[in-house]
């Protein structure tokens with residue numbers, strides 16, 4: 078393991094911080110540890126970022142036995158890094174591991190690994206106001222299998238990349254398309270699990286929508302096709318008057334950490350918040366629509382096209398979306414006092 082001083086001999090990596098999007102920019106180090114099926118994860122280590130060796134018959138390659146997480150480290154004005162609710166990612170990975178018959182790191186180990194990875198890659202963390210260091214924990218069945226079964230070995234690793242806006246629109250409003258041909262998740266399936274196998278199946282609809290000029294697709298529930306679920310990479314909210322609603326997490330929707338945080342912030346700001354079934358028909362009456370996610374942040378939606386009808390929403394500085402975004406980012410970056418114990422300074 079490299080000496081900590083080797084991590085930070087220059088305060089910043091040589092990056093054009095103004096042109097960051099959400100592309101992978103490899104950094105110096107990653108965290109990695111392995112364990113066998115009848116063990117717990119031992120102490121991992123920080124190693125140079127690079128390719129990993131996998132058996133062609135690894136469980137993750139053959140049967141998609143894998144989970145991922147996403148969280149961000151922000152650089153504070155005082156030079157320290159801030160993590161946001163890292164325990165929540167750890168808990169979600171544990172729950173996902175249970176669903177996917179995998180061994181997971183403990184909450185403490187997960188959080189400690191995040192801290193180590195962020196500090197090791199500190200010079201890749203953008204200056205305040207220019208983005209964040211995205212941290213990507215992965216838990217994969219790395220041991221070999223042939224018949225369908227849990228893998229005999231698991232690998233937990235975390236890599237990092239500096240990022241800014243997720244969508245190519247930057248901070249401009251998104252234009253979504255309601256997808257009706259494909260479903261994202263099935264009832265009693267793995268929609269609420271952050272398994273890698275939930276993401277490749279959305280690519281076809283997403284690409285088709287992008288080719289037609291949309292930012293992304295909005296999925297409906299697979300049973301009635303009447304109710305909003307989520308966007309490919311984020312949760313969805315609608316606002317009408319003082320009421321902010323988001324689809325309830327009924328097993329098909331990812332329980333986003335940003336989603337949960339925004340519900341709490343909105344409640345604290347005096348809004349009535351509702352987690353419920355949200356019929357697609359309510360879009361026509363909504364004042365605002367916005368998306369939430371770790372990568373996405375809080376992103377305004379300018380329009381949604383449903384069955385060839387485009388519905389437009391209020392966007393701009395005088396919106397609920399902007400108010401909630403400013404509060405969230407203020408807390409995450411240390412500009413607004415964290416009264417909830419959400420921020421971890423390292």
Ligand code: COI
Nearest residue numbers: 146147310370371372373
């Ligand atoms: C995140 O928001 O961190 C995610 O994991 C979504 C991913 C598609 C970028």
